[in-house]
Amino acid sequence: MNLSAPLRFAVVGHPNEGKSSVVSTLAEDDTVPVGPFPGETRSCHVYPVIVDGRPIVEFIDTPGFQNPRHTLAWLEECGIRDEEAVKAFRIAHQDLPEYRHELELLRPIEEGAGIIYVVDGSRPLHKDDRAEMEILRRTGRPRLAIINFKDQDDRYLEEWKGAFRRNFNSVRVFNAHHANYAERIALLETLENIDQDWQPAMEQVISAFRRDWRQRLARTVDLICDLLEKSLGHVTLAKYDEKEKESAEERLKERFCRDLGELEQTFHQRIRRLFKHNIFKYQPPPNSALRDNLFSERVWKVLGLDRSQLTWAAALAGGAAGAGLDVAFTGISAGVFTATGALIGALSAYLGGENLARVKGMGPRLFGLRLLPSIGKIELKIGPLHNLQFFFVLIDRVLIFFSYVINWAHGRREPLPEDSPGEAREGYTAQWSDEQRRVAIRYFEALRNPDDVDRLEKRRLEFQAFLRHFLAGLSGENPE
Ligand SMILES: Nc1nc2c(ncn2[C@@H]2O[C@H](COP(=O)(O)OP(=O)(O)OP(=O)(O)O)[C@@H](O)[C@H]2O)c(=O)[nH]1
Ligand SMILES: [Mg+2]
Known part of the structure; x- marks a missing residue:
């Protein structure tokens, strides 16, 4: 084909x-x-779906019917056969502005387009609707009816379905505001089945849709790993006058947190672009963990792992006994979080009765200070923040954004x-199985020694395979 x-x-x-x-x-x-x-749409416009640089299917936006009952009356009275009658109608009404929309919307149908008829199922049927359906039946083209509920009210659903059964090859409920990938695929599958002639081409369209989606998920996984690796390895460096030493540390912490926030923003933009959201400026619901910045106390309370999961994970990642909490909390004792929000409270909650002092002083130094006497400056360095809970918090935030x-x-x-009621949910990673989390932790652990390139590559691949599967599940795609 x-x-x-x-x-x-x-x-x-x-x-x-x-x-x-x-x-x-x-x-x-x-x-x-x-x-x-x-009347927003006044003329036809073609919107192609492009996969691999090629349009695989096109949807044509059209103006709404303007004068359906008169149009139908003319078709009934003209004494010409159905499809020929539509053509004759066009010729007879070419210069009449009151039929401009009918002429415009019938043009692509006459040229061979299939029909997708959209109604708002939350209102009752009118005479105009019956006339529109009858006009479309007379075109002889394969037809699918879509019920798009603008309101929640489904009182009229059966009435609509009854009317459609007589005039359409198939009917589907499809909500323009809520349909996701799985529902788009389901709609295409319906289109595939309403006309035998379309089947081979639609099969290719559907498999191209699926391939494209899988490619996007694979790209998402790459972007997630890129963010994780950049964030965990990030170092902020700045030079200050020696006399600024007192305030320099605080300022550097703020810069460090801002840098990480910017990495996250860049990731968001890339995901938006990948999923073709140009104007989407989604403000998460008020109780979403994405409303707060990465280092706020609330974020660390609701995302990432809970205390027992973290202790287990830290022991696993730390390898040798005793190194566990170090891996989990590196950086916190250095006060990175206190610069932007009182994380210590949240941390105490994780640790329960355990002594915070046990954590303090453990782990690699997060701060570096170098004197540069020749130019009268100090150089301060902060990072990398190789912190296990940070790793899981970041993963949760990217998964919430992706979703x-x-x-x-x-x-x-x-x-x-x-x-609006909260769409926000707590993180995903706390719901992962031990085995799933183990794959993530092994990747985290390999990131601590990036010089061991082979090990890092192997563990990254393991994590990516798992993550692709997980994202496919979130989006309703069969990952096989
Ligand atoms: N709540 C809700 N509103 C919707 C839905 N679909 C469309 N709307 C709203 O209904 C209005 C009309 O939507 P359009 O898609 O422009 O409708 P149209 O049929 O193309 O309209 P014309 O081009 O004027 O014929 C807009 O304000 C939409 O946001 C839906 O599923 N739910
Ligand atoms: Mg429109």
């Missing part, structure tokens, strides 16, 4: 029902104009209301 001419689907329906939002979500294109008032991004449909434009 030649895919150089991609399959086309015209997304049609009544004004303001969510057609453009559906196109936007299906094509993962947030440049599709969506608006609160009817928000992949579940944010491109058709959805309004930010979440400030009083």
